[in-house]
Amino acid sequence: MAVLKVGDDAPKIQVSSWAQGEAVKEFEGDKVYIVEFWATWCGPCIASIPHLDEIYKKHKDEGLVVIGQNLGEDTGKVAPFVKSMAGKMSYRVTVDDKSEGGWMAKHWLAAAGQNGIPCAFVVSKKGKIAYIGHPMELKESLLEGLLAEPSTKQGGAPAPAAEIATPSAKAAELATRAQSEIGTGKLEAAEATISELQEALPQNLGYIGGLLELDLLLAKKDADSGMELSSMLCEDYKKSPAVLAAVAAHLIAQPDAAAPLQAAAEKIATPISATEGDAQGPALSTLARIAFLKGDKIRAVELQTKAVSLTSKAGEAAAKATLEAYQQDRLSSAR
Numbered sequence: 001m002a003v004l005k006v007g008d009d010a011p012k013i014q015v016s017s018w019a020q021g022e023a024v025k026e027f028e029g030d031k032v033y034i035v036e037f038w039a040t041w042c043g044p045c046i047a048s049i050p051h052l053d054e055i056y057k058k059h060k061d062e063g064l065v066v067i068g069q070n071l072g073e074d075t076g077k078v079a080p081f082v083k084s085m086a087g088k089m090s091y092r093v094t095v096d097d098k099s100e101g102g103w104m105a106k107h108w109l110a111a112a113g114q115n116g117i118p119c120a121f122v123v124s125k126k127g128k129i130a131y132i133g134h135p136m137e138l139k140e141s142l143l144e145g146l147l148a149e150p151s152t153k154q155g156g157a158p159a160p161a162a163e164i165a166t167p168s169a170k171a172a173e174l175a176t177r178a179q180s181e182i183g184t185g186k187l188e189a190a191e192a193t194i195s196e197l198q199e200a201l202p203q204n205l206g207y208i209g210g211l212l213e214l215d216l217l218l219a220k221k222d223a224d225s226g227m228e229l230s231s232m233l234c235e236d237y238k239k240s241p242a243v244l245a246a247v248a249a250h251l252i253a254q255p256d257a258a259a260p261l262q263a264a265a266e267k268i269a270t271p272i273s274a275t276e277g278d279a280q281g282p283a284l285s286t287l288a289r290i291a292f293l294k295g296d297k298i299r300a301v302e303l304q305t306k307a308v309s310l311t312s313k314a315g316e317a318a319a320k321a322t323l324e325a326y327q328q329d330r331l332s333s334a335r
Contacts, residue, residue, distance in 0.1 A: 004111035006132060006274070010035075010123040011107045013067070014097050019078045021092030024067060029153030031063040032146045033123040036135050037109050039071045040081045045118040048135045049089050052120075055140060056091045062147045063125075066091035069104050071117055125152050126276055141238075142271040148239040149277045167208060171200040178212045182219050190216050207233060207243045214250050218261075226251070227264050234268060241272050241279035248272075248286045252293065255331055262290050281311035285319060292326055300326045 004011070013024050013035075027033060036052060038045035049068075056066040068091060070078045075095050082093050097103040109119060112132050120138055122131035124146050131138055167175065174197040181190035194216060198209040210233045217226040230247050237243035251257065251265040265286055272283035288303035304323040311319040325332035 004108065004113075004129065004132075006129050008129050010121070010127055010129050011111070013094075014103045014107075015069070015094040016097045017075050017095045019070070019075055019093040019095055020068075020082050020089075024065065024092065027123055027127045029125050029127070030151035031065050032125060032143060034064070034066045034120055034135075034138075034143075035069055035104075035108065035123065036066065036120040037069045037071050037105070037114075037117045039073060039117060040077055042117050048118050049085065052135050053088050053090055055138075055143065059143060059147060064143065064147060068093040069108070070095050071105055071109070072096065072102060122146065124276055125149050127152075128276060130275060139271050142274060144238055145241045145244070145272050145275045145277075145279075148241055149275065167201060167205055171197060171205070171208070174200060175208055175212060179215070182212070182215050185219075187216060187219060190219075207237055207240075207246070210236075211246055211250050214247070215253065218251075218254055218257075223258055223261055227260065230264060230268075241275065241277055242282075244268055245272050245279040245282040245286065249282060249289075252286065252289055257293060262293060266290050278312060281307045281309075281315070281319065284310065285322060288322070288326065289332070292331060297326060297329060 010027060010033075012026070024033070034052070034056075036048075038049070040046075052066060052068075056064060060066075068089065070093065073095065078093065078095055082089050094104075096105055100106050108121060109117075112119075112121070114132065118135050120131065120133065120135040121129060122138065122143070124130045126149075130146055131142060174193055178190050178193040178197060181187070181193060190212075194209055194212050197212070198206065201209055210229065214226055214229050214233070217223075217229060230251055233247050234244055237247075245268075248265040248268040251261045251268075254261075257265075269283040269286040269290075272279050273287055284303050284307035288300045288307060291297075291303060292300035301323065304319070304326055308316065308319045308323055322332040
């Protein structure tokens, strides 16, 4: 049985040598790590190296560190291979400590019940395992969510301004009015209010108006335009898991949310639900609602129960009310 699972503390790095790059002595709280097991004799490993290198080059400036952990070979074999890759393997590469038959192989790969390579482990800024599996199946959106999480390093940077700023009193009043107008079917009035709201919001809070515009489109039964807007919001705020989780929730807010809307919301919420942070609970709530809409009430209760345990104090009452609704076989409000 595997003893190392997603959510567990990551084991330490203990290797005999570094064939390329600066040594990682410990996991730092302002970085996300991929530890990928490979070997020079492994065809699928070699095929995945350029893909892994591309991800590394794209996100290294955001704090992504990739460690290519060789399995069972010596530096004399590994170093020439890395050189032969001619820049397509630019991340750090290590050679395993041969004690215990391979320290990394035992405490990472075998501990996780993984019998084959390539196999990648993702370590979050909290030092927790966030993914175990084939590197080609690793979703880039998962990495983006983890990279967007606040640093846990002492003296680290604060959370992004988009997630801690608050709107002005005028903007808050306009947002409340627009929400009321949508709820009462005054859609033309809501459109004008949202337009005024957007002008009152700073750029980093533009998603507030965007979410209300999404609500308006869905109230008009214009699902295609709603999904197009949701894609734009996800692109603009891809480094803010809280905003992404909100987009997913708004997509399926209507009791009659169609299957395409459910699928779009599920695609957004799933990677966030596997990360640590304030957005995890709301993402799980969205997945619970989708399960209920699909008729899987047992799964809805299971997911919402987990969401309650991960939701902040501010949202705890609403999360518990939603769980109670599912337990009573009825649909709750989405947010």
